[in-house]
Structure formats: C-alpha cells, structure tokens
Amino acid sequence: MSTPCRLAAALVLAVAGSSIGPASAADWPTRPLRIIAPSTPGGAADMFGRLVCDHFSEAFHERCFVENRAGAGGLIGMAAAAQAAPDGYTLATSSIAYNVIAPAISPNPGFDPMKDFTHIAYIGGPPNVFVVNPALNVRSLAELVALGRRGAAIDYVSPGVGTLGHLMAEVFAQKAGIKLQQIMTKGGSQAMMDLISGNVNVGTMTWTSALAQIRAGKVIPIAVTASARLPEFPDLPTFKDLGYDELTAVTWFALSGPAGLPNDITQRLNAAVAKMLELPDVRKRLDRDAVETRVMTSDEFTTFMASEIDRWTPVARRVMPGN
Incomplete structure (x- = not known):
C-alpha cells in the first residue's frame, strides 16, 4: 500500500475509533x-x-x-x-x-x-451553628465573648477533629480574642448528647444535626455561618451580621x-x-x-x-x- 493510502486508512480508523469510544457522550x-x-x-x-x-x-x-x-x-x-x-x-x-x-x-x-x-x-x-446549653445563661455571641474574656478557656464540642465546625471555632476564638478548648467526642451525635446533658455547654455543629434540638429548646443557637439569615429563625444573626465576615461558610x-x-x-x-x-x-x-x-x-x-x-x-x- 502506498504511503498516501496508508495515511488515509489510518485517518479513517482514528476517526472511527474516536466516535465509538467508551467515553463518548453520544453513547x-x-x-x-x-x-x-x-x-x-x-x-x-x-x-x-x-x-x-x-x-x-x-x-x-x-x-x-x-x-x-x-x-x-x-x-x-x-x-x-x-x-x-x-x-x-x-x-x-x-x-x-x-x-x-x-x-x-x-x-x-x-x-x-x-x-x-x-x-x-x-x-x-448546610451552615454551621454555634449553640449553647440553656444552663450557661448565654443568649448571644457577645455574651459568649464576654464570658471568654474573663480568662478561663471555654470547653466546646464539634462533630470532630478536623471538621469545619472545629476550624470555625478556632478561627472565631482567634478573632474574638478568647480561648476555646475542644472536648473530644466520637462524632456529632455524641457531641450533641454532651451538649444536652450539660457535660459541655458550647458546641459548633452543622445546622442539620442541631436543628431538632434547637426546635425542642434543648440548645440555644447564638450565631450561624450562613450567608443570610434563615427563614425559620429570622432573629438568629449570622456571623457576618456580627462583624465576623470570615466565618461565612457551609x-x-x-x-x-x-x-x-x-x-x-x-x-x-x-x-x-x-x-x-x-x-x-x-x-x-x-x-x-x-x-x-x-x-x-x-x-x-x-x-x-x-x-x-x-x-x-x-x-x-x-x-x-x-x-
């Protein structure tokens, strides 16, 4: 076969192969x-x-x-x-x-x-939300900051080490000039149980995992990381509302x-x-x-x-x- 014919045949095969390949969107x-x-x-x-x-x-x-x-x-x-x-x-x-x-x-x-x-x-x-046990007598983020500035570190729980909730808590503590101490748990469910029981009084949880207990009044939300206020809780401020723009995340x-x-x-x-x-x-x-x-x-x-x-x-x- 001449060189031009070989080139033509190769081109036909290449085009045919590309049209019937397993990753073709047509098939x-x-x-x-x-x-x-x-x-x-x-x-x-x-x-x-x-x-x-x-x-x-x-x-x-x-x-x-x-x-x-x-x-x-x-x-x-x-x-x-x-x-x-x-x-x-x-x-x-x-x-x-x-x-x-x-x-x-x-x-x-x-x-x-x-x-x-x-x-x-x-x-x-979902966004993350800072929640507190009612027994802490804190009803706002400002009150939590005031408590933290009295000197002692505040214990808190999150869904786990290295979760967004953990990182958000540490960023907040740095920006607010307070000390937070994470208490280790075996996940979000145990963290929420520790909050409800009063073993720990502060938590940073995903909104999805905290919502049922918020609705039941077992924990109180004080700030949410959403980009805008949530329709179900219009009085709950976002971190951005409170001057913490860097704490907007989901x-x-x-x-x-x-x-x-x-x-x-x-x-x-x-x-x-x-x-x-x-x-x-x-x-x-x-x-x-x-x-x-x-x-x-x-x-x-x-x-x-x-x-x-x-x-x-x-x-x-x-x-x-x-x-």
Whole structure:
C-alpha cells in the first residue's frame, strides 16, 4: 500500500475509533453509574450521593448506585475515585471535608485534590451553628465573648477533629480574642448528647444535626455561618451580621470524577445536577435543612475548589496537632 493510502486508512480508523469510544457522550451511559460516597450509609455524603443518583437514573435512563467507601476522614473513598478510569462511570461525592481539610492535614492523602480530579458540579451544604446549653445563661455571641474574656478557656464540642465546625471555632476564638478548648467526642451525635446533658455547654455543629434540638429548646443557637439569615429563625444573626465576615461558610458537598473525564460527559453531568437543584421536591428537601445551593459550571466549581483549598489549608494546619 502506498504511503498516501496508508495515511488515509489510518485517518479513517482514528476517526472511527474516536466516535465509538467508551467515553463518548453520544453513547454514554451504556451501563450503570457508580457514585462513591466516602462515608458510612446515612452520612451526609451518602445522602447527597443518593439524591444525585435518583435524579441521574431518570435523566440518563440508566441505573445509578452509591458505593460507601468510608475511612480516613474520607480519603479512602476519594482515592478510589481518583484511581478509577475517566470514562464517566465512576464518580464521587466530594466535599470540603474530603477534598480540602483532610488532604491538608494528612501526610499522605493518596491524591492531589486538584490534579487528580475532574470537578464536575457544586451541590451545596448546610451552615454551621454555634449553640449553647440553656444552663450557661448565654443568649448571644457577645455574651459568649464576654464570658471568654474573663480568662478561663471555654470547653466546646464539634462533630470532630478536623471538621469545619472545629476550624470555625478556632478561627472565631482567634478573632474574638478568647480561648476555646475542644472536648473530644466520637462524632456529632455524641457531641450533641454532651451538649444536652450539660457535660459541655458550647458546641459548633452543622445546622442539620442541631436543628431538632434547637426546635425542642434543648440548645440555644447564638450565631450561624450562613450567608443570610434563615427563614425559620429570622432573629438568629449570622456571623457576618456580627462583624465576623470570615466565618461565612457551609459544609458543602459536590460531584467530582477522575482527572481526564471527557468534557462532553462532564458538561452533561453538570447540566443534570443543575436541573436537579431546580426540582420542587429537591428544593423543598434541601430548604428544610437550610442547605445553601449554588449552580456553578464545572470551570467555576474547579476555581471554587482551589479557593477553598487556599482558604482552609493554612487554618487546618495551624489548629491541628502535629501540623
């Protein structure tokens, strides 16, 4: 075969191969989608993963399932996602905990939170709230600061070491010029029980985990990290209202995949998440838990991820023992 003929044949094969490849958006998906949730069943990552899966099953007419891969603060699950083939069939519930805080404080996270992922779509998350036991006789953030400035450190609980609640408490203490001492617990549920029982009188919890006890009057909210006041509690100030602009944050979750995910598949996934967030039943469910959502393009979410890493990595390394 002559050289021109060989070149022509090679070109035909290349074009044909690119049009029928497994990662082509024209054919994708042709088999079930897997979303790795780096948490135990029932955890927030699991909940958001199942929410997305339910919508994807309808949007793409293909089965979608959640695989729980908990451990090491979410690092095990995210590492598995990073190592998966970039074909659009393995995705992960990413978050501020798994992709920002945990990699910052781990000597060997097993992945680079930017280079090893395609960041597809932002979903959102609940704010954190500072709550107190009624027996403390504190009804505002100003009163808590006044108590702290009397000299003794104030004990508090959070969902755990290295969580956003932990970091927010330490940032607040530094800005307010008071001392806070974290009391170790085995998670958010035990932390809330310690608050209700009066073993500890101050806590920084996610709004979702604290809401039932707030409604029951067992704990009193004094400030929330939301970007705006919550409709159910219009008298509850945000930290921004009180002059702590840097304490506006949510425990956000999102959707990511392995690095190298084809752009056409990334855009279809991003559009599906954006459509999901507009559904009335989804909106009602998320609003009930004060989940702040925001529609972002994949490029916008990637930029946001980088900014969150820049924002929280120095804080995490400063407050965590051994860093």
